[in-house]
Amino acid sequence: MAGSYDDRDGKIWLDGKLVEWRSAKVHILTHALHYASSVFEGERAYNGKIFKSVEHSERLLKSGDLLDMPIPYTVEEIEKAKYQALEANGLKDAYVRVIAWRGEGEDMGVASARNPVRMAVACWEWGAYYGDAKFQGAKLDVAKWKRPSPETIPTAAKAAGLYMICTMSKHAAEAKGCSDALFYDYRGYVAEATGANVFFVKDGEVHTPIPDAILNGITRQTVIQMLKDKGITVNERHIMPEELASFEQCWLTGTAAEITPVGQIGEHTFEVGDITRDVAESYEALVRA
Template sequence: MNAPPLDDRDGVIWLNGKLVPWRDAKVHVLTHSLHYGNAVFEGDRVYNGKVFKLSEHSARLIRSAKMLAYDLPYSVAELDAATKLVVAENKLESGYVRPLAWRGPEVIGVSAAGTKIHVMIAAFPWGKYFSQAAIRICTSRWKRPSPESSPAGSKAAGLYVICTLARDEAAAAGYQDALMHDYKGRLSEATGANLFLVFDGELHTPTTETILNGITRQTVMELARKRGITVVEREIYPEELARASEVFLTGTAVEVQPVGSIDEREYPVGPISTQLQADYAALVRA
């Protein structure tokens, strides 16, 4: 049986400072962000009842909104407290948290001046993102835009238009996810996760110019350095995929996810991926 849709569940959602019954957490159809894509969101994971890197996620939500020229009416500490409350009230031991901020229905038109800012936090059970030990991904025709054309570092709803297109096109072609290049033809990221490659025992990952600088990405780089692995952030081009010995993705949702193939080129699940996957799994539950 399918899980019930996300608007038809028991529990409570934190909405603009109050806990409301899950089914009552609604917005109006003339909500500005619904029309113009300027909502911002987060995705946190709960392990053993505790949100991993909670303050980092709360801070990024605030920064994402700032990049879209609005200020949230809550501090990091207030968002952290609200998240803890909603996780506890829903008795969530393990799962996912989805904070969202958006502009309200006060005006219709491109200008958002005069809109009120709303924030909600929902928490629900959620298992593994991919069921496969190693996923098959393909190169997307969609390119990450130049930072001159988009607020690349913001987790802005509008930027996910290309991610959803890329992901669903990949799925229709029999792949689990898509790898996007950026506007300069460099490797960038997957549709909801960052990219890592192993070259000669070193861990390489694209620079952050056109991608979301993932909290998991930063955590995994730290874990790698602790293991004595050299970490290199640089521009990486598709031709280099031929000499990578391991490939994996990182993200709150996917955690550390080995990639078994990109297009038709195959990769083993190698020692560095396996080590960092284990280190990450231990850290989030520590």
């Protein structure tokens, strides 16, 4: 599947039924378009099975609750919708996007309690998120923006509004020839990339930021458990920017990113070492098991 995302053949699950891809539209006065009242999940299907599908559905509902936007579907109904969309499009290896949002209704101010919460599921073929960087090591810029405090916004939600600075930072990074950007958080600690968590290696041990102001990614959690099962020490802690120079290896994790080695962050360089390669290979085997 190629071309503009609004002009493709196929089906999209929308509010309980499958509709033609080109007909899956919303009104210009949809609340989410004006006030970012939207949450979503990004998932991947391998050989017809969506990896960690139930966990993603559970997180979608949690994100909706955190935004005071109760989603009118159960986990079981969300699961059924995802697989209906995959089957309708004849896909087995695909990216799956589930999104829920405040639609158009009686409210068009900040408050939107009277507007219905809608949901859609779209899926498409999508290769490596970072292209060749998945094999060669991504180059990251350092974002000028910082991830916000959980006192200012629900950082545990996978919400559209949290990605505004991600888009801006990734555009700035790409203009410099980079694949992505690394954020620090509001305290100055190393946080995450624009759509992926970050891991580092030093002296055979792995270090990764505590998810106290960032999303605790499902792939992140999977990789941490994988490393522990291999007997590798994982240090979840606050990481200062000045520590970047001391790390030997680095990689990103995320449903779209999968496991992507990092070769450079700003002026700091990293090798695509044994632990990075082993984790990437083990993850690939796990998702296709």
